[in-house]
Amino acid sequence: MRFDKREFILKDGRRCVLRPAVPEDAEALIEYMKKTAGETPYLLRYPDEVQYTAEAERELLQRFLDDPGTVMLTAEVDGQLAGNSSIGGVGGKRKVRHRCSLAIALYQAYWGLGIGRAMIGYLTELARQIGYQQIELGVFADNARAAALYRKCGFTESGRVHRAYRLEDGSWHDEILMYREI
Numbered sequence: 585m586r587f588d589k590r591e592f593i594l595k596d597g598r599r600c601v602l603r604p605a606v607p608e609d610a611e612a613l614i615e616y617m618k619k620t621a622g623e624t625p626y627l628l629r630y631p632d633e634v635q636y637t638a639e640a641e642r643e644l645l646q647r648f649l650d651d652p653g654t655v656m657l658t659a660e661v662d663g664q665l666a667g668n669s670s671i672g673g674v675g676g677k678r679k680v681r682h683r684c685s686l687a688i689a690l691y692q693a694y695w696g697l698g699i700g701r702a703m704i705g706y707l708t709e710l711a712r713q714i715g716y717q718q719i720e721l722g723v724f725a726d727n728a729r730a731a732a733l734y735r736k737c738g739f740t741e742s743g744r745v746h747r748a749y750r751l752e753d754g755s756w757h758d759e760i761l762m763y764r765e766i
């Protein structure tokens with residue numbers, strides 16, 4: 585969906601802009617997905633699993649803009665992409681259409697500046713506007729930074745998926761499921 589851009593001041597005094605991702609962001613977002621996948625083990629993909637072409641990514645971003653139930657939000661600092669977060673419906677059937685799921689990541693250089701909190705705050709407002717009544721997400725059980733952020737944003741733990749992730753170093757990681765009624 586389309587929505588207004590919003591600006592706020594980071595903990596280090598710089599200005600951050602939250603705005604809808606548009607097809608022109610395709611190349612920067614592909615680069616961002618590859619780099620962030622290598623900066624943290626807590627995203628679903630490995631860098632080589634980011635295989636979108638610029639054309640496919642542009643089409644996807646256009647579909648997200650046109651879809652009234654999807655929010656694809658980017659954060660920019662000094663005109664540079666810092667991160668991205670999104671919400672999308674869990675399903676269109678009447679029994680589940682009150683639920684949406686949230687995803688979020690930032691380049692490591694922008695962690696700890698308050699961008700995550702601001703993005704979730706804005707996404708929550710937009711989710712309410714759309715008509716969702718619950719936001720859900722899953723997080724690696726050992727991802728303390730993300731779990732702390734979600735708790736501060738009002739999310740509650742609802743369950744745990746045993747050995748949800750297996751990393752290439754052979755380690756297993758549970759997934760914590762969280763939700764927030766809105």
Ligand SMILES: CC(C)(COP(=O)(O)OP(=O)(O)OC[C@H]1O[C@@H](n2cnc3c(N)ncnc32)[C@H](O)[C@@H]1OP(=O)(O)O)[C@@H](O)C(=O)NCCC(=O)NCCS
Nearest residue numbers: 626689690695696697698699700701723728729730732733
């Ligand atoms: C998770 C992520 C999006 C958080 O965004 P962020 O902008 O760094 O988070 P914020 O700065 O807004 O807030 C983090 C909060 O958690 C706190 N925090 C950070 N690490 C913490 C820890 N180990 N234990 C407790 N609290 C912690 C911070 O102090 C901050 O609280 P405050 O706002 O009261 O100061 C970001 O670190 C990231 O992109 N990580 C890699 C990708 C990822 O893990 N994505 C989530 C997948 S589920």
